[in-house]
Amino acid sequence: MNREIWEFLAGGSRRVMRAWIDKERISARERAKLDASLERLRTLDFALVSKKLMAGPLKGTKVYKLRLRCENRELRPMLCRGPVGSPLDYTLLEGAIEVGRQLRPPDAEQRADENRVMLIERPQWREIY
């Protein structure tokens, strides 16, 4: 049971995750962790990965955040299931970092939720990650 991992395209063209990786200078180690986790999401049943790799859904939303603790900060990419096409797929909605329990950007959860709604309205605003 394989799934696709998609990436939201802000404005229909800007890859939010690639932009985030550049902006936050995600290190090679951090990226390795992210890649390994996404590979597990792609290939394993939801029940096997949901508690281990993700937290959520965040209150009042259908957004989850990946849990990736790195050396001095935690990567918290926001994602959701679906929300269009196959219900088994995931879509990465927004990049985020957590340092000292503070999210960066602070409104990452809200943005992710807005991006999800946007994607439902415009299903073509995503690409395979």
Added chain:
Amino acid sequence: MSEEDLKDRRERLRCDVRDNPEYREQYANSVLTENVSTQVQALRRQRGLTQEDLARKIGTKQPRISNIETPPEGDDPPNWEVATLNRIAHALGTRLKITFETYGSLVEELGSVSSDSLRRAEPENDPVLSPRPEAPGPDRNAPERTQWMQMLMVPWLWEEKLDIGRLTAWLNGRGLPPVGRDEEPYHWLLRGIAIPDAKAREFLERRLAERLAIVLGEEPDVHPLVEGDAEEFLVNLYWTCVGLTRPSFLAEQLWQAYKRLRITRPSGAVRDALGAAMVQNQFGETKPLKEIWEPMIEKGRHPWLRGNEVVGFEGILARHRTVKPDIEKIFWALGRISQRWDGTPEEQTEFSRLIRKVPALDEYSVARKLIDSAYAMPGGWSEWATKLLPTFHTKEGNDGSLEIRVNFGGATVFARWPAGGSAETSYRGAGSAREEARERWGAPGRPNLRVLLNALLTSLGNSETASEIERKIAHTLLLGRLVGPSEGNAPEDATTLIAATLVRTMERRLTV
């Protein structure tokens, strides 16, 4: 996932692993951690074990297993002991294999790990150790459409691959025998595995439970897996779980569904199906008891699930049967119900039905405890309820005469054998002062308990109301045999013998 995408990802990974030592070390660490932790979890679920079960098998506590399955964030790689992992491997019917691999193998393995690839056959099903038998055929005595369903389901379950696509389609009412909407999909799913070979059926049930657990794990309650009526899908999913009764596979996922759904307001049909599924597949010894069954009994309702004291009682009965033997809790439930109810005729009938559901009531210790709990102070039954309890008396006169008297619900059945006379039986209905249906049995002779007993049973069998009375008596005697010779002077072992014979005979009659 297309071949092209996989090829692209492999190429990117190949470059990262080749060019960046930090990347490859971290990627290898993450893969190691996740492979081990996920495989322990996947195998445990494949075997139908809870974390507590596995912990018990290797002589540790549940949090240790939880810690292995969900390592603390950032603990990479975790400080697992090989000896512990080895014990887990054996407990799961597998061996631990540790090898050193090239970094290039990370690229080769990309996309190869899946829920299927993590599963391992138990030694008894290991195809290398013993050839796997062919999938059993359908039940030739079953209706044609049932055979049709079995021919679909059995090979699908016999395969190792956990393809749940077909299962979700069936649960959604697609791919079933062409019968329109006159039968719910869950009926067909349960018929599809009802083959005569008990061993094979057991295997199929486990396999179906394992796949249902995967479907439940996808959280279809909050994230619909099918187009169309999502609630109908859930109802069929939960009722299939009811029919299987495999708590080790299903209980945890059903409990999680309950926790997610209880803050929402799905239809009554969904709540009823989930409630029934949780009765048959209870998660742990205390959670459903404290959160569902006890409140139902104490308040006669539950804030979310539909159900009253009777459903709560069924939950406690199923807990006793499938999770933790706890007869005292069953007696507690009867006591609380008797105190809550007023004892109307309908309630008396229902309460009698509940008493009959107490397991192993024909065992001395159980019936004795039931009677003790009924008369306990405080906490005993309401007076109206104690009157439903039958009493059983024997009396042996100094002249050798015998009398058996069974009282239940105000009615009394007599069997007497005076010295030098014949056995005779009679019945006195509730509220009546007159004995009816007096019958004599055989020629005068020396009173004999067994003969008298048979006379009593035959008399009951001949009477017009025999069926109802037989049922009452059968139930009565399950309890009455233990009340003892409170009025008579027959030795206790004789009393018990009579009652036991009565019970066995009555049970045979009821079975017929």
